């Protein structure tokens with residue numbers, strides 16, 4: 237069972253398999269996870285619903301000051317970031333000042349690291365909020381999660397804490413008019429006594445149907461890398477991920493495998 241948590245608000249840079257040299261921003265508490273999902277593969281461990289109720293989030297100004305300080309330190313070093321990445325201990329768009337923080341980050345990026353892309357790794361659960369959608373339209377890499385093509389598999393893999401309607405989610409994703417990347421993690425196993433597998437022909441067909449509707453710029457196909465919240469998850473071999481990516485490319489959409 238996994239449970240790695242970031243202990244800083246600004247972390248790294250780390251070498252990311254998907255984003256290159258990545259300077260991380262954690263808008264969630266340090267040492268605690270805060271998320272609207274409870275993915276069985278989460279590297280931060282299980283989501284604690286009770287803890288989420290009394291969670292205090294870092295202030296917008298604190299993030300701004302720490303990010304500016306770190307970007308100044310990294311100027312003209314070998315660790316100059318390719319990406320300034322919102323990730324960390326949970327779901328970044330749940331931060332109430334997410335839109336303002338994105339504006340601050342754009343200004344700081346332009347001043348100190350103009351070549352760096354701004355990336356947000358998100359589960360898309362806050363896309364009903366206009367401010368979140370508008371903020372995500374400003375970033376270079378808008379990376380939205382889609383691990384399955386029907387509500388049954390999503391409830392088994394992502395376990396959203398609130399009611400989740402896949403149809404609504406897909407409609408929200410269409411708002412980006414293709415300016416987004418879909419990140420999809422593939423796995424199988426018996427987790428907490430339940431068989432979970434999003435690699436069967438039926439599951440892949442359902443998923444691909446939605447990918448064709450969303451028409452993202454790119455699909456990132458990947459497998460687990462580190463420890464996961466649930467035990468018993470199988471890492472899907474690279475060759476199998478490649479054949480999933482080939483189906484996406486056959487639909488005229490770019491796809492890349494990260495294994």
Ligand code: SF4
Pocket residue numbers: 271272273274275277278279280283325326327358359
């Ligand atoms: S959305 Fe991300 S942070 Fe939240 S539970 Fe899933 S993997 Fe973990």
